[in-house]
Amino acid sequence: MTTLRQLEYLVTVVDTGSFTRAAELLHVSQPALSHQVRVLERDAGGPLLERLARAVRPTPMGRAILPHARAALADAERARTAARRAVGLDGGEIQVAAVYSVTLGIMLPVLRTWHENHPQVRVRLMEFPHTDALLAAMTAGRADLAVGPRPGQWEGTVTELGEEEFVLAVPAGDPAPDRVRLTDLADRSWVHYAPGNGLAEVVDQACAAAGFRPRAAVRTEQTAAAPLLAATGLGPALVPESVVPAGFAGRVLRPEPPVRRMLAAYTRPHPDPLTTAFLDTLARHAAEGRA
Known part of the structure; x- marks a missing residue:
């Protein structure tokens, strides 16, 4: 099934003429980018890009799909703008708790992407050396979302991010x-x-x-x-x-x-729209990292 993310990858590769430059702009690894383009080509039924010695250009099939890809991305952006205004994603603050190693690893690209997409939303990052302290902060309501080793017991939403x-x-x-x-x-x-x-x-x-x-x-x-x-x-x-x-x-x-060790993100049973949006960003980056 074709995703908006795959269409964005295709458009960015065509616009830059390079997988390397596209990966830099999208803040993903080049292997993850190439993998998603191959998946898109498989769904489309043929090659969309021609890989030359010093550049990348669309094939006839790629040129045919490009206008539809750009239109779909524009529609999605308009929908996101309307949704942000409706639920308040253009402002406010989200409190994120994490263990130290997670801050130095998976959280760096997530925070960068979040800031690019939600520049008006402040992020308060709380770091803890131990899983027990992380869990205690969540239990006490000090954070909206926690990222660290999977908790043994938790009543809210738990999303595994990978090992x-x-x-x-x-x-x-x-x-x-x-x-x-x-x-x-x-x-x-x-x-x-x-x-x-x-x-x-x-x-x-x-x-x-x-x-x-x-x-x-x-x-x-x-x-x-x-x-x-x-x-x-x-x-x-x-x-x-x-x-x-x-x-x-x-x-x-x-x-x-x-x-x-397995890492996970967990929230309270009924997370608000800001927390849900941050969790979606985190899960997407984790999935791309595994790919």
Whole structure:
């Protein structure tokens, strides 16, 4: 089934003449963009774009569908404008609670897209080091929506966003293979997390499953500091892949078996239109990331 998002992708690729530039403008990865265009071409029954050495241009079938795609996008924008005015999405404030690693990962493109689409809506972002504190904030009514590990019990709406992948950060010259068993690192000192950080439990549980208890060389309360400390040689650090900075000075290893945890967004039983709109944006970005 053709979606407005796919039509937007097609129009943007044609207008820019490039998958790379279109992906930058749309704030999506190029593989996700290409995948959605292929799905659209499959639904249309043939190729819509001709991929040349230095440019991309529409095929005859693509040129035929372009006016209809532009018209559908214009109609959708007019409908969104009317809906915003009706339910107050052109103003107000939404309170979003998240654990630290989520803020550094999935929330960045979501907040950027939200601000572009709803510039008059303020976002109050509250960050928590532990799932229990996140859940307590939601229970107390301090936030409209929470993003973090899936709660064990929750009476409201829970939307799974996908699994958060963990990697091992080590110094650049570390001799360990790219894929390594945690048990092979059991005799090392580790960069660990302070007890108040929920990732301390993730590390302890993963190491316990491998048959050992990690010996901490240093403990940090800041999730983003763990890979940087590991790169200095203090010890390996098990970190969410999303917190590894661009241009990381160390190496990133994949643990075997993989270490993952399910992330979810959850709201109260009857979320207001602002919260529902933010949740839709979050879920769409999560789905595109998985694609």
